[in-house]
Amino acid sequence: MKIIAHIFNDFPKKFGIPRQSGIIDSLQGRIVFEPEYRNPEAIRGLEEFSHIWLIWEFSEAKRDEWSPTVRPPRLGGNVRKGVFATRSPFRPNPIGLSSVKLEKIETDPKLGPVLHVSGADLMNGTPIYDIKPYIAYTDSHPEAVSGFAVKPAEYLLEVDFPDELLGKVPMEHRESLMAVLAHDPRPQYQDDPERIYGMEYAHLEVKFKVAGTKLSVLETTLNSKP
Amino acid sequence: MKIIAHIFNDFPKKFGIPRQSGIIDSLQGRIVFEPEYRNPEAIRGLEEFSHIWLIWEFSEAKRDEWSPTVRPPRLGGNVRKGVFATRSPFRPNPIGLSSVKLEKIETDPKLGPVLHVSGADLMNGTPIYDIKPYIAYTDSHPEAVSGFAVKPAEYLLEVDFPDELLGKVPMEHRESLMAVLAHDPRPQYQDDPERIYGMEYAHLEVKFKVAGTKLSVLETTLNSKP
Numbered sequence: 001m002k003i004i005a006h007i008f009n010d011f012p013k014k015f016g017i018p019r020q021s022g023i024i025d026s027l028q029g030r031i032v033f034e035p036e037y038r039n040p041e042a043i044r045g046l047e048e049f050s051h052i053w054l055i056w057e058f059s060e061a062k063r064d065e066w067s068p069t070v071r072p073p074r075l076g077g078n079v080r081k082g083v084f085a086t087r088s089p090f091r092p093n094p095i096g097l098s099s100v101k102l103e104k105i106e107t108d109p110k111l112g113p114v115l116h117v118s119g120a121d122l123m124n125g126t127p128i129y130d131i132k133p134y135i136a137y138t139d140s141h142p143e144a145v146s147g148f149a150v151k152p153a154e155y156l157l158e159v160d161f162p163d164e165l166l167g168k169v170p171m172e173h174r175e176s177l178m179a180v181l182a183h184d185p186r187p188q189y190q191d192d193p194e195r196i197y198g199m200e201y202a203h204l205e206v207k208f209k210v211a212g213t214k215l216s217v218l219e220t221t222l223n224s225k226p
Numbered sequence: 227m228k229i230i231a232h233i234f235n236d237f238p239k240k241f242g243i244p245r246q247s248g249i250i251d252s253l254q255g256r257i258v259f260e261p262e263y264r265n266p267e268a269i270r271g272l273e274e275f276s277h278i279w280l281i282w283e284f285s286e287a288k289r290d291e292w293s294p295t296v297r298p299p300r301l302g303g304n305v306r307k308g309v310f311a312t313r314s315p316f317r318p319n320p321i322g323l324s325s326v327k328l329e330k331i332e333t334d335p336k337l338g339p340v341l342h343v344s345g346a347d348l349m350n351g352t353p354i355y356d357i358k359p360y361i362a363y364t365d366s367h368p369e370a371v372s373g374f375a376v377k378p379a380e381y382l383l384e385v386d387f388p389d390e391l392l393g394k395v396p397m398e399h400r401e402s403l404m405a406v407l408a409h410d411p412r413p414q415y416q417d418d419p420e421r422i423y424g425m426e427y428a429h430l431e432v433k434f435k436v437a438g439t440k441l442s443v444l445e446t447t448l449n450s451k452p
Binding site for chain 2 (some may be wrong): 001002004020021022023037040041042043045047048049050051055068069080081082083085086091092093095097129130131132133134135136137138139140141142143145146149151
């Protein structure tokens, strides 16, 4: 399998990445092709599509062994489901599948065609194996029954983000950071209201805790740009 | 990349396979896991989903070189589009992506769990790398704009299938064979009404020609079961 591209976005770590694509539309990412694929001809016509598929590597979740069952975080972390019945990264082949919105295509003098996408659930630097157009008549099944998969909207948290802390967040990141927090970025369901979590988003470090359905931001620190 | 399963269906050759999944619902297939993955635990909960994703290998379309552009058959075969703007099998990584309906799950004493699916656009024996549940809230975008991708219904042919020929076709294959023919199984757009095509479906050989929007079946031969 050849890596054809990488995605670059504001998630330096896994913590906080939306659990599925399309949940937080304000999240922006750029897809940069590897030198061999940096050819405008290879994406000719792609601008006619509003959505694209990314087939990518769960590069942070590689394991030598596979387990037949996993415990989806959204089910509380204590219910076992078959790995092929989930989108868990811990699968025999660590392949991820995400549909994202194609916002625009830019041509960079050095990097060639760069795809600007939104809604991706990939970590910064994730390798991409394939890009395909999203074809509604074959890919879209609004009537599909999705079993135990829980809609994220059912889990929105109320976010208490004090003004003096929000003020430290660059304007362009406020909306998406608020959305990431509202969608409950905790890696597992936890019930300790005193536990303090830290996450990174863009060049920010954010500390918070969660009591019931309320998330309180405790601290925001802006790191210098790398 | 490990092969986790294979699909078995009525398409012994590429010719005639629908160009996308979900176009012909009456097409049935069985997914049989490789021995290592023949574990009912690995699909626990999958029965709660009506549709699943197959990530599979274009095993008949492997090439050492990749070309930045391809000529989609549906566009007449003479318009070039970027490989990443199409679902063409001839791509840097020969990975296919198909959503299919999960009809039922059977447990075979020898083969373990067998998934019965419909609507697949895969050839008999195609290796499968991954199976994921279809999650409507993240995978379904009915509003997506699909550019130059042409809806198959716009291309339905009128099928002239003489009764004496149709009579040779086993009852259980008639509906799906008619559908395959109506969807124009010719590999490329062709304009020669005298050209005779032959295709295999299940244990049948079917000869036909196409004039304009009318397909005429000329011969059906039932092969002995292998």
